[in-house]
Amino acid sequence: MRKVLLILSFIFLTGGWTxxxxxxxxxxxxxxxxxVHVPSAITSLVCMVAVxxxxxxxxxxxxxxxxxxxxxxxxxxxIFATVLNITGCIFAKAEWEVWWTPSARLxxxxxxxxxxxxxxxxxxxxxxxxRKKVCAVTGxxxxxxxxxxxxxxxxIRDIHQPGFSFETGWQYSGLAxxxxxxxxxxxxxxxxxxxxxxxxxxIYDYK
Amino acid sequence: MKxxxxxxxxxLYKDLLCELRSGQGIAVMILPEILIAGLFRISGITxxxxxxxxxxxxxxxxxxxxxxxxxxxxxxxxxxxxxxxxLVCPAKSEEIYFAKFGFNFLLLCLFGIIIVPILAILFLxxxxxxxxxxxxxxxxxxxxxxSVVTILxxxxxxxxxxxxxLSVIFIPVMLxxxxxxxxxxxxxxxxxxxxxxxxxxxxxxxxxxIIFLTLGWLLFDFVLEEN
Numbered sequence: 001m002r003k004v005l006l007i008l009s010f011i012f013l014t015g016g017w018t019x020x021x022x023x024x025x026x027x028x029x030x031x032x033x034x035x036v037h038v039p040s041a042i043t044s045l046v047c048m049v050a051v052x053x054x055x056x057x058x059x060x061x062x063x064x065x066x067x068x069x070x071x072x073x074x075x076x077x078x079i080f081a082t083v084l085n086i087t088g089c090i091f092a093k094a095e096w097e098v099w100w101t102p103s104a105r106l107x108x109x110x111x112x113x114x115x116x117x118x119x120x121x122x123x124x125x126x127x128x129x130x131r132k133k134v135c136a137v138t139g140x141x142x143x144x145x146x147x148x149x150x151x152x153x154x155x156i157r158d159i160h161q162p163g164f165s166f167e168t169g170w171q172y173s174g175l176a177x178x179x180x181x182x183x184x185x186x187x188x189x190x191x192x193x194x195x196x197x198x199x200x201x202x203i204y205d206y207k
Numbered sequence: 208m209k210x211x212x213x214x215x216x217x218x219l220y221k222d223l224l225c226e227l228r229s230g231q232g233i234a235v236m237i238l239p240e241i242l243i244a245g246l247f248r249i250s251g252i253t254x255x256x257x258x259x260x261x262x263x264x265x266x267x268x269x270x271x272x273x274x275x276x277x278x279x280x281x282x283x284x285x286x287x288x289x290x291x292x293x294l295v296c297p298a299k300s301e302e303i304y305f306a307k308f309g310f311n312f313l314l315l316c317l318f319g320i321i322i323v324p325i326l327a328i329l330f331l332x333x334x335x336x337x338x339x340x341x342x343x344x345x346x347x348x349x350x351x352x353x354s355v356v357t358i359l360x361x362x363x364x365x366x367x368x369x370x371x372x373l374s375v376i377f378i379p380v381m382l383x384x385x386x387x388x389x390x391x392x393x394x395x396x397x398x399x400x401x402x403x404x405x406x407x408x409x410x411x412x413x414x415x416x417i418i419f420l421t422l423g424w425l426l427f428d429f430v431l432e433e434n
Contacts, residue, residue, distance in 0.1 A: 007233070059429055114379035121375055126366040136365040137426050138376065141359070144422060145380050148415055152383035154389055156406065 002191045005145060009184035010047040016177030021168040030094040033087050038175060039182035040084040042113060047077030048146050051119075055139035063196065065203060067132040070139050071123060072193035077115040084109045104153035111149045115142040143185055214298040218306035223313070225283065235319050236275050240268040241325060248329045258398030261330045265323065265392060267384050269348060271291075272318045274374050277356030278310050281364040292429060301425045304357060304427035308420070312353035312362045319345045327396075335397025340405070344391050348414040352418060356424040361430050 020035045054070030057063070089099050089108050100106060123135050146193055226233065247264050284290045293303060323345070327336070356377060363373045387408035394405040 082221075107382075111379050111382050114382075118372075118376040118379055122363075122366065122372060125372060130366060133429055133432075137358070137362055137429055140426060141355075141380060141419075141422065144418065145383065148383035148411075148418075149288055152386040154413060155387040155404070155411075 002188055002202055003197075005184050005188045005191070006140045008189060009181045011182030012117055012129065012154070012184060016174050019174035019177065021167070028094075033091050033094075035175060037084060037087040037091060037176055039179045040080045040087065041109065042179050043186050044080040044084055044116075044156040045110075046183060047073045047080065047196050048112070048115075050190070051077065051139045052143035055136040055143070058136045059140075064198075068194040068197035068201075070136065071191065071197060072190035073186075074116055074123075074139070074144070075118050075193055076114070076189040078120060079189070080186065081109065081113040081116050085113050104156050104157050107156060108149050108153045112146065115145065115149075118142065135168065146195070150202045213300055213380045215309070216307045217297075217308045218293075218298060218303060222280070222310040226310075227312070233317060233371040235279065235396055236272040236314065237321055239260075239275075240272055240322055242246065242340070243271070244322070244326055244329055245368065245372060249269045256393075256398065257330050258259055258396035259328050259393045261396055262389050262392035262398070265329070265345075266325055266348070266388055268318060268322055268326075269315065269319065269345075269352060270378065270381060270385070272322075273311070273315060273352035274377055276314045276318075277360035277377070278373055280307055280311055280358035283382060283426045284346075284361075285364050285409070299313065300431050301424050303431065308353050308357045308423065309359075311357050312349050315349040315352055316346070319349065330397065336396045337397070341392065341395035344388070344395050344409070344412075347409065348384060348388050350416040351412060352381065354416065354423050355380055356429060358427055384412065384415055 017035070020032065025032065032072055050073035051070045052071060054066045058066035058070065085106075092101055092103070092106065093099050119135065119138050122138050123131060126134050242262055247260070284293055298306075323341070356373075359377050359380070360373055360422070363376070366372075390404050391408035
């Protein structure tokens with residue numbers, strides 16, 4: 001299953017990048033970072049939904065697999081949120097001449113990154129069965145907070161607007177392929193991490 | 208229903224009595240915040256929008272007061288093993304949650320009553336304050352702070368991760384409250400924002416309060432239960 005998803009993600013990402021950088025190219029060149037930025041944003045948000053599902057299911061069923069699923073999703077979400085913020089800073093510099101501005105989207109993405117970081121810090125500082133419960137509660141609180149983050153960011157005085165939009169079908173299709181490839185890559189990460197957590201859990205039980 | 212209410216009030220009364228006897232909680236909250244406000248004033252920064260600056264300083268103060276208060280609420284139960292007494296008492300977890308939330312909320316309201324006049328004296332030269340709206344706004348913000356810090360404080364202490372982690376998780380969760388709250392309090396202090404922005408901020412805060420109070424009520428049982 002993991003191998004199939006990995007191959008599929010490779011196909012989507014390679015195909016997407018080929019389309020985006022050739023017929024779907026945006027001018028100037030630095031704006032093409034939007035093809036990394038948008039898939040990262042969507043993937044990190046989807047990972048947060050996965051964290052919510054995993055956390056609720058763990059509290060409901062007390063089965064470890066749901067805790068592993070939530071933890072793996074947090075790690076994948078953290079990686080994509082980091083990419084999101086870095087590409088956001090690069091895009092902001094190119095568009096608005098500042099590395100960071102209190103724009104609605106940049107504030108939302110920064111808060112998303114902090115929520116993921118808080119979960120990971122809490123998880124690494126807690127041990128045993130209590131860790132799973134603590135992380136599940138934290139995951140639910142963080143996930144429920146995300147829609148509020150997105151809505152509240154609209155209250156910020158947003159003086160900057162993106163200066164372009166996609167026009168051709170190539171650009172949209174390339175972006176769609178990259179989004180699909182990113183989601184598949186995140187799911188591969190989650191599956192690999194679930195397997196590693198299972199093995200760690202067995203080793204811990206033997207000890 | 209009546210019994211639930213009385214159990215909640217009993218736990219709240221116990222916390223208030225301890226706080227009145229020791230006085231540590233409110234002192235720990237008030238003094239650093241007055242220093243922070245004073246530091247902003249003496250820093251010599253140019254104040255072009257005093258109402259917006261006061262709203263920011265007030266929210267920073269409320270945030271840190273919330274963290275300190277939440278830490279004290281959780282710490283006071285965990286030191287000397289008082290948490291075991293709380294767990295074996297006949298109160299259910301939701302009653303304990305609402306009692307602790309009530310205590311944090313009252314402490315933050317008391318803090319707000321003390322700090323708002325101080326900030327007004329330090330920063331505002333002209334006063335066009337909508338007092339009722341300001342009190343209502345601070346009430347909504349304190350409900351949000353109290354509901355989140357109560358569950359997160361207990362969560363961090365039960366995890367054994369150390370009290371410094373409370374701020375790590377509390378601040379990102381509270382950030383969506385503070386963004387509209389800045390606009391709302393600026394309007395209440397007579398600043399440039401319109402009543403329309405204020406109304407939207409109030410609706411947002413009410414939504415946040417309801418959802419996170421419900422979340423705290425549902426999840427507190429999992430935080431308290433033994434393994």
